[in-house]
């Protein structure tokens with residue numbers, strides 16, 4: 596289950612970023628995951644929750660944006676989405692195409708909130 600390792604490195608990046616902004620806390624982190632990255636979003640969510648439980652990052656929201664596989668036609672340069680392993684160009688039907696997107700595994704953004712003033 597490599598989702599655990601992924602969740603771990605995301606949380607490390609979140610902590611590092613939060614450390615640069617004293618007085619605020621991370622509330623939401625968004626990730627971009629390509630369908631070729633072979634990451635199970637549910638497993639990632641589960642790992643994420645398990646790792647943040649009882650830490651200062653508990654309650655941090657995880658947003659996952661999945662990116663479909665995109666190819667570019669080598670004959671007419673049209674970019675198209677690949678569905679069901681159909682690699683034919685949607686414009687000229689050429690089967691000569693190149694994968695240009697779909698293997699992302701990256702942090703999209705991190706949302707920070709100001710620390711609420713202590714009520715005690």
Ligand SMILES: [Zn+2]
Nearest residue numbers: 668671684687
């Ligand atoms: Zn084409």
